[in-house]
Structure formats: C-alpha cells, structure tokens
Amino acid sequence: MNYQGVIFDLDGTLLDTIEDITVALNTVMSQHGFRQFSIEEAKKMVGDGMRELMVRAKPELAGQMELIDALVNEFRQEYAKVWREHSRPYPGIPELLTELNKKGLKLAVLSNKAHPFTEIMVKELLPVPFQAVRGARPEVPLKPDPAAARLILKDLNLTPAEALYVGDTAVDMKTALEAGLTPVGVLWGFREARELLDSGARALLLKPADLLPLVFDEKRS
Structure with missing residues (x-):
C-alpha cells in the first residue's frame, strides 16, 4: 500500500506548547486560589480538550459543568495572551x-x-x-x-x-x-x-x- x-x-x-499551556493553566488556578502544576504534571493532563484539562486540574468540580466552563473561558483568555511566548x-x-x-x-x-x-x-x-x-x-x-x-x-x-x-x-x-x-x-x-x-x-x-x-x-x- x-x-x-x-x-x-x-x-x-x-x-x-507545554510551557505556554502550563503558564495559562496556572494563571487561572492562581486567580481562584487553586494549586498550580509543574510542566511534567501538565503533560499528563493535556490531550483531551480544554474542558477535560480543567476537570483534571480540579476533579472535585467534575460534575459542576457551569464552573468548569467558566474556567475554560478564563483559560482561553489567558492562553490567547501567552501562546506565542515559547511555543x-x-x-x-x-x-x-x-x-x-x-x-x-x-x-x-x-x-x-x-x-x-x-x-x-x-x-x-x-x-x-x-x-x-x-x-x-x-x-x-x-x-x-x-x-x-x-x-x-x-x-x-x-x-x-x-x-x-x-x-x-x-x-x-x-x-x-x-x-x-x-x-x-x-x-x-x-x-x-x-x-x-x-x-x-x-x-x-x-x-x-x-x-x-x-x-x-x-x-x-
């Protein structure tokens, strides 16, 4: 063939792209007082879309899709600011x-x-x-x-x-x-x-x- x-x-x-993704993720996390993530941790969290990234970052919010979607929107805004930095x-x-x-x-x-x-x-x-x-x-x-x-x-x-x-x-x-x-x-x-x-x-x-x-x-x- x-x-x-x-x-x-x-x-x-x-x-x-992982450094810029991690920066955007941690910016959102810090704005809410949530824990932040290393690049190595973020590597294991990405790949299934932005919503799943937020669920993996805050699994206790998995059933609260309005909150997850709000975090996704914040992540989009932060990522738009930084994706050209290191990718x-x-x-x-x-x-x-x-x-x-x-x-x-x-x-x-x-x-x-x-x-x-x-x-x-x-x-x-x-x-x-x-x-x-x-x-x-x-x-x-x-x-x-x-x-x-x-x-x-x-x-x-x-x-x-x-x-x-x-x-x-x-x-x-x-x-x-x-x-x-x-x-x-x-x-x-x-x-x-x-x-x-x-x-x-x-x-x-x-x-x-x-x-x-x-x-x-x-x-x-």
Missing part, C-alpha cells in the same frame, strides 16, 4: 514537513485544541501549507471519536489505508485505529512509549526524520 497522506496531532507532536516546532519538524510537502504528500492536522488556536498556530508556526486543519469544534466530537479524522480523509480525498496518523498520546493512537488509519507514535512529546504501544502504535519515532523511511519505503514497495 502506498501512503499518500499524513495526519498529525499538533501539541506534543508538531509543536512544543515552537520541535527540532526536525520543519525539515520533515518540508520534505513531505516536496514529495507530494497530502498533509493535515487534527487536534483537540480549540479550532481557532489550532488554525492560527499552524499558520504562524509551521513552514508548509496543510490541505486540512481541524481543531476542536462544538459540532464534531473530540478525539478519540473518529468523526473528525474521517472528515479530514474526505477533505484529502484519501482512504484510511492511504494515510498515517502521527501523535504523542493514547488518544491519538485510538483515534487512528478507530478511523482505520495506521497509528504512529512519537517519543518527543507528552507521553511515554509504553502508553503508545499499549494503545496500538504500529511504530514509534525517536526523531521526526524517522517518519521518512516509514512513508517512503512503503511508497517504493
């Missing part, structure tokens, strides 16, 4: 994307980050055009529900077997499997190898360039 496209997760896969592509990502684009691969981003943030960060921080970019939207379920991945495949005019899904969390691996995509895990992101393998990763990447032989060896076969 020839791979014709690659769908990427954003945070922890293409972009190192950058991981080393090797610009070169990987440039090479994939040059070789004619269709590229897409699928994230549980709110769509407006996803869209502007892809545009401002990554070096190549993407054929499809989807962040969290109210009308589409979050990953690991495969609905958004299937919409991206439709946008790219690809079958599931023609695309890889590259991400750094169990949510990403489960999304790929549910959508019929080949799941590929990265080891420079927010989670560890065991989580990715236990969730169905077919391959693990130590560095971005490791994706190239995985894609192009298949294309030569």
Whole structure:
C-alpha cells in the first residue's frame, strides 16, 4: 500500500506548547486560589480538550459543568495572551514537513485544541501549507471519536489505508485505529512509549526524520 497522506496531532507532536499551556493553566488556578502544576504534571493532563484539562486540574468540580466552563473561558483568555511566548516546532519538524510537502504528500492536522488556536498556530508556526486543519469544534466530537479524522480523509480525498496518523498520546493512537488509519507514535512529546504501544502504535519515532523511511519505503514497495 502506498501512503499518500499524513495526519498529525499538533501539541506534543508538531509543536512544543507545554510551557505556554502550563503558564495559562496556572494563571487561572492562581486567580481562584487553586494549586498550580509543574510542566511534567501538565503533560499528563493535556490531550483531551480544554474542558477535560480543567476537570483534571480540579476533579472535585467534575460534575459542576457551569464552573468548569467558566474556567475554560478564563483559560482561553489567558492562553490567547501567552501562546506565542515559547511555543515552537520541535527540532526536525520543519525539515520533515518540508520534505513531505516536496514529495507530494497530502498533509493535515487534527487536534483537540480549540479550532481557532489550532488554525492560527499552524499558520504562524509551521513552514508548509496543510490541505486540512481541524481543531476542536462544538459540532464534531473530540478525539478519540473518529468523526473528525474521517472528515479530514474526505477533505484529502484519501482512504484510511492511504494515510498515517502521527501523535504523542493514547488518544491519538485510538483515534487512528478507530478511523482505520495506521497509528504512529512519537517519543518527543507528552507521553511515554509504553502508553503508545499499549494503545496500538504500529511504530514509534525517536526523531521526526524517522517518519521518512516509514512513508517512503512503503511508497517504493
């Protein structure tokens, strides 16, 4: 089978965003007198959308969705102020994307980050055009529900077997499997190898360039 496209997760896969996320989270927490979190703690809390981030930060509020939604709105406001401070592509990502684009691969981003943030960060921080970019939207379920991945495949005019899904969390691996995509895990992101393998990763990447032989060896076969 020839791979014709690659769908990427954003945070922890293409972009190192955890410092700015942690700053925004801790600003909200401190405003309410709640405990703050280290970057390492925050890495284990992100990946399932802003609402779930707030629930993990304050689990005792899990059933009080009005309060959680208020915290989400505060987090959005704080994150909008700081996301440009430290968020950058991981080393090797610009070169990987440039090479994939040059070789004619269709590229897409699928994230549980709110769509407006996803869209502007892809545009401002990554070096190549993407054929499809989807962040969290109210009308589409979050990953690991495969609905958004299937919409991206439709946008790219690809079958599931023609695309890889590259991400750094169990949510990403489960999304790929549910959508019929080949799941590929990265080891420079927010989670560890065991989580990715236990969730169905077919391959693990130590560095971005490791994706190239995985894609192009298949294309030569």
